[in-house]
Amino acid sequence: MNIILSNASDEPIYGQIVRQIRSLILNSELDPGQSLPSIRQLAKDLGISVITTKRAYEELEKEGLIDSVVGKGSFVSGANPQFIREQRLKQLESKLADIVEESRSLQLTLEELFDHIRLIDQGMEE
Known part of the structure; x- marks a missing residue:
């Protein structure tokens, strides 16, 4: 570790x-x-x-x-998978809050932010 x-x-x-x-x-x-x-x-x-x-x-x-x-x-801990999933979702929500805050400071609309996310997602699939 x-x-x-x-x-x-x-x-x-x-x-x-x-x-x-x-x-x-x-x-x-x-x-x-x-x-x-x-x-x-x-x-x-x-x-x-x-x-x-x-x-x-x-x-x-x-x-x-x-x-x-x-x-x-x-x-x-042998925590159940649902608990682990909830904890990971909590981390994801925190990261998303940071991204939304940053996108607002750039004056991006929500749709523009979604477009960027889609582009990144498509790039990861290739």
Whole structure:
């Protein structure tokens, strides 16, 4: 698992960890049941505080993406496919909101935006 942290980012370190692990799970790059590095090991690997990695794992556990077992470690949750789909849709909606905001700043109409999306989609099919 390759996590890249940026000290220049406005996002807190624990948030960067959560975002990247969430992405790995939702994109099926980490499989259900797969073990994650221990909190201490991840902290050591990233050169950060154990408290920071603990907070990130707690957040992921609250989201239902990982399960932590005392004495055994943390594992990717066996969340059902519908839950994973809903989480991915939530990410997609966030990206779409950014795209709509950007298109408004360019003064594109909704139809012009759809035309651009269609062109990109057609280009991906080829």
